[in-house]
Amino acid sequence: MIGESFKIALRALWANKLRTCLTMLGILIGVGAVIALLAIGQGATASVSERFSFLGTNVIYIRPGSQNTGGISAGGGSAPTLVYDDAELIAEPGAAPAVAAVAPVRQTFGQVVLQGANTLTRIVGTTPSWTDVRSFRVVRGEFFDNEAVEAVAAVAVIGDGVARNLFADEDPIGQTVRVNAGGQSVNIRIIGVLEKKGGTGFQNQDDQIVVPISLVLRKLQAARNATGAQQLSEIDVKAVDDKSIDAAVEQVTQIMTQAHKGAQDFQVVNLQDQIDAQKEASKTLTILLGAIAGISLVVGGIGIMNIMIVSVTERTREIGIRKAVGARRKDILMQFMMEAVVVSLLGGLLGVVSGVGMSEFAEGKQLNGQAITTVVEPSSIILAFTISAAIGLFFGIYPASRAARLNPIEALRYE
């Protein structure tokens, strides 16, 4: 009987081609909009994750507190309160069980000179655990080891961008560059190249050279550390896993508070929190976009209902004839439901195609100076398709049951 209802429905729809197409268009636009707008929203969520991924996962940062001079804050990170010993305390075995790795960082900017070529770049002084904390791989050569840190070895691992700028196609490994920073000048041998990570502006993770922290503290920045304290720019801490980030924050804060004798002259920044907040924001955006598109889908559904009511009225006599020769209520119900569902599913199918097409089209287009990324999730296709089928059923059931309940005599008399 379903097969027969399907045939009858197709026939009726074919007989009113224009009407069918226009009704379908309503659903097509609705489903297309849902898919395209969800794709843009989910693209935004995905780009948030991507944008932060180079900073490593499960990472928290400890920064110096803000410096207050006569009540005027110089901003976070300005106070010279973070020292190398803080990092050692956190890294001490058993001190902070939720912490997997600790990397003290002292960074500065300097000029890297190779014969005629030179580039201004960020110089990161740290320890070997930095690669672990920041999830950096060395693609050529190797990273320096702890002996190099202790020996204040003049070695460096350079970012992909620096390698390109200075060496182009040449192999940088084993080459010596001159680094000018903080009024000092040091010859440094390159022993490795980091993987390419991307990022933009001053966050460009490929535009940096990484050296033993001792080299920065004792040679390049020696003059600025007149007090003898080994001040750090930040301490990067990696939690054991994503579930222990909060525990790590707590343990680190406790150790730091104790070490600093209660002074809150540092900040613990949970990057994951910020990523999550941004993701949350873009998810909200996705839901909002989806809801707006959903409204057009509902409007399309009302279009179906409207047309079905007209169709039932128009075909009252046909319904009467069918009932007279043996169509039960459920046969008539099925016939009209089938019509509604076929229209909405076909419209939904075309809507999926056009939605995916629109997403492809929007991909990479500029909006407010930002490139749009789109991600068409299979789940949003399934969602849109299910919703269109449900709309067919929901908006078809009233007209169809009206048809099914018609009295055959009255239906036959209908002119």
Added chain:
Amino acid sequence: MIELTGITKTYQMGDIEVHALQGVDLTIEDGEFVAIMGPSGSGKSTLMNMIGCLDVPTSGSYQLDGIEVAGMSDDALTIIRNRKLGFVFQSFNLLPRLSALEQVEVPLVYQQAPNRKARAKAALTRVGLGERTHHKPTELSGGQQQRVAIARALVTEPSLILADEPTGALDSRSTTEIIALFEELNAAGITVVFVTHEPEVAAHTKRQVHIRDGRVVVDTLRGINIQPSEEDQTTWRPRRDEATP
């Protein structure tokens, strides 16, 4: 067998109650050929719809082959219409857009019967339209359309065929052909009951039942003849020899 006892039907038309049938008793045996006559508004079409299970009585009993039909549900009546009866309408009531063959198939579709095409084709051949199976209603003459409708009534092999003024919309030649077809079907053992205005058409039957104001006033088989009005006498000329076998 049709057994109507004390059938009444009251319609509500606005504030007015219309008593279409006011106590009809009528029994029709298997294999009979009956014409139901009467002026417009007499209730004959209502009676026909009642016999055809398209309408339900307000009160009274209707037994079709010993089964009480009055008070049955919509769907139960539909199944009876589909299995036991064939109904032919004055305005043919064919479905638009379907070919003759598809029209005839419709009752079988709802029965989910096998061999639908072959059975529909056989029914069309029986009414003399074996060659026009692919024509749409708009491509057929009135007489041919009514034949398609009769084929549709026949295809389920019902024991009873009901027709509401089947020749009302036809020219005299088609009328003769359709009546001949009904006579043929009756000769094959099918009970045929039809409503007509035309005495010449009614004259072909073995029994005439005359309805007036919702009551049976003349039944040639039972010898009922209650106050026949002048109009009845002038418009109704039964052939006595056939009416009382």
